[in-house]
Amino acid sequence: MVAASRWLSSKSFFFLLTMPGILRLIITFAILLFSSQLFAVPDNGHFLVLNYHDILEEEEKVPPFDRIAVNKKHLEQHFAWLKKNQYHVISIQDLLDAMKGEKTLPNKAVILTFDDGYLSFYTRALPLLKKYHYPATLAVVGSWLEGQHVHGVKPLMSAAQIREVMASGLVEIASHTHDLHHGIVMNPFGDEHSAVTSRLYNTEYEEYEKDDDYHKRIFQEVEKSSERLFQLLGVRPRVMVWPYGEYNSIALEAAKQYGIPLTMGLNDGSNTLADAGLMKRMMITDDVNGKQFGDIVTKQRKNLSLRVAHVDMDYIYDEDDEQTARNLKALVERIKSSGANTVYLQAFSDPDGDGNADALYFPNRHLPVRKDMFSHVALQLRTKANVKVYAWMPIMAYKTDMPLKWYVKEWRDGGPQFSRHIYSRLSPFNPEARQFIGDIYEDLAKHCDFNGLLFHDDGILSDFEDVSASAMDVTHNVWGLPAEFEKIHASSELRLQWAQHKTEYISQFTDYLTDRVRFYRPYIKTARNFYALPLLKPYSEEWYAQSLPAFLKHYDYVAIEAMPFMEGAEDANKWLTELVKKTAEQPNGLNKMVFELQAVDWKKQQDIPMAVFTEQFQLLKKLGAQHIGYYPDNLHHDQPKLEELKQFFPAVNPD
Structure with a gap:
């Protein structure tokens, strides 16, 4: 398409100049109509990234409620709303191709992401993805695949199941780091916060992690994550999904050094191709139904009064x-x-x-x-x-x-x-x-x-x-x-x-x-x-x-x-x-x-x-x-x- 577009904008221009006026007008209009449908860049390459976690059956919705879990019926309502309202769910490969100029993103482009590798993705989300022919990105934590099948009380996918969903052709496996999806002690009060962005506070020596030690820890974890997924899947991750949406310039540099071109946080808002190195994602919370989901997607939770x-x-x-x-x-x-x-x-x-x-x-x-x-x-x-x-x-x-x-x-x-x-x-x-x-x-x-x-x-x-x-x-x-x-x-x-x-x-x-x-x-x-x-x-x-x-x-x-x-x-x-x-x-x-x-x-x-x-x-x-x-x-x-x-x-x- 890109090559055809260049032809239309160069050689055809000189050809049109030699035609009679009315014929030139008709052909020019036809070319413009044709190119507007096939070669335009709708929304200037804008796209949304939506984020999900655990998918529940209706009977599993019992207190205390998990704000980031979604009812399977509501998830299907979300998918149906996207289809009805002419949103186009794209893959990571589509995004990379657009970044290289090999294709353009469709109007109302959306990327679906699922974090943590819960078993519910395999049993509940994947069948819906297949039904709607929607691609998705699944972010998995390397250390959770090493014989550990339960995160908290929620069952996780096995390595074999991860390979299976990847083989479906619909699912991109992303890194969710190797072992940074947890909190570490960050101050003298013993508070724990993101292992990606926090400096470890040593309560015994009452001192904070030094710059060099922090830098080394983050780079080693990103390298280990890439290596673990390569051993598991035979390919290295192309996407890093930062746990809790927490990242900084050092973490971004580590991802870049180890060949991971795309990363994702958790800020609301839409993206352009220029944002692909660090994408905003809208987390879907509070188990919203289809109509509520539509309001979130269209309004993007903007204009919050402070x-x-x-x-x-x-x-x-x-x-x-x-x-x-x-x-x-x-x-x-x-x-x-x-x-x-x-x-x-x-x-x-x-x-x-x-x-x-x-x-x-x-x-x-x-x-x-x-x-x-x-x-x-x-x-x-x-x-x-x-x-x-x-x-x-x-x-x-x-x-x-x-x-x-x-x-x-x-x-x-x-x-x-x-x-x-x-x-x-x-x-x-x-x-x-x-x-x-x-x-x-x-x-x-x-x-x-x-x-x-x-x-x-x-x-x-x-x-x-x-x-x-x-x-x-x-x-x-x-x-x-x-x-x-x-x-x-x-x-x-x-x-x-x-x-x-x-x-x-x-x-x-x-x-x-x-x-x-x-x-x-x-x-x-x-x-x-x-x-x-x-x-x-x-x-x-x-x-x-x-x-x-x-x-x-x-x-x-x-x-x-x-x-x-x-x-x-x-x-x-x-x-x-x-x-x-x-x-x-x-x-x-x-x-x-x-x-x-x-x-x-x-x-x-x-x-x-x-x-x-x-x-x-x-x-x-x-x-x-x-x-x-x-x-x-x-x-x-x-x-x-x-x-x-x-x-x-x-x-x-x-x-």
Whole structure:
């Protein structure tokens, strides 16, 4: 087909030029019609990957329910829905051929995957695949084939059965790793998490797995997996399905080195051919029927409204370990009951409340560790309260004894001076400071598992900052502005240009920090705190180096401080209305903006009355705000009041 398409686009073109006009028109139309049917690339090569696990008979559906198991009758309804709605189930070979340009993917292409190699695939799924002539991918764990036929209480396929399903011509056997489909101890609390992405914590020596040891372990496991499947099947796997959907750049490199071109995670969404090296997969959960399945496939669980509780770890930590445990238990129960689906969780310690990181709640190479507990708290919230957890981290504000040249400088008394701002900020223009902060973010990612980053509101530079030597060097030699602060400040036009450059520069610095994290946690999303004034009065970008258009470009979400009492608004509701209105003026603004209400009036040192809090929440919803949160959550005196919060806070369309 590809060769024919090239012929039609070259030789036939010159042939058509010699024909009479009407005949040329008829033949051209026929060629276009023919080629549109045979040679077009529908959906630009988009495809979905769906994921299943155990397949049950109706009588096996007994408590406690397995959320990832599917009733056999429902599985057939899923297959029937795909066929009725003209979805085309493709094989791994189809995908590889499309990647090589040897064929195009059909419209509405779907890949079916089944994880773990349960016996139910052989007895229940395979007959349905044969009935519908649907290919599928079966991911098996190498170590489970070594004489072990039961995973937990579920029977597994034998090696002979795996060879049989492969011989059917419908099933691609993928690696599910050799022996990484389990948790390992990841912190001093004894929590277990993915063996692929976690650093093993040695409780005897109280130390974490070193970089070289971790790298060696992952590469050896991938090599062993490939070798085991080769011994079993006579062919090496072409697909790696990461257990629990957990992977990182080191794991991906290991798969590549051992000749596995395709890998799969567990994030929702569609794929293009460019994503084939790391495909998103939609796990089918909660035993949905055919109609519910159709909604999942067509809507892809998009547009989830966020309900965010912004939590200070300093409220949870106590010098008494038993009290810390009680605080955490209370927090998890509170968040679970509240209806929140997202938690912004402080990963740094700020006991004096000045916004600077005095210490951190995770192991790192540069700052004191108040207590190594972020990974533990995040995991408890994710698994027991079923929420997404964002690590809330400073961009620049770290209390540390570093050379003065590392810090942000402001112009004062005729020259650059150490900034008097409450945030003691390291300058992102200084290469050593950048590396220092980047190391901290990388250490967070190495040792903790989380869903996203929330960048603190310390990422600001005033119209007198940053005039450090490294910053002014960039200002003049990169941005082309005057080398002298006085010349910039004397011109309103130059001041605005300077501010806009700084806005972009800080945003690019957070991109660098995100990249350091994504090396180990590639799937994370990002959010950044945003002051209200640069939205309401865009010219104030000059005073903050913040703007909504820039933030919308760089982050998945923007968390605006929707806090009228903090801002001294005379009419709080009118102020909030203007905030939503200004957000809606930006393309995609309401889809990405998280409106964070204040739960405390810091000026009066009083909790916001729940009647006021509820009124503001309902107003935001009425005005079209999609994502709403609040700060702070105080479990010690129940603010906001849980009994009221849980009645109106849950997201409209929870996942």
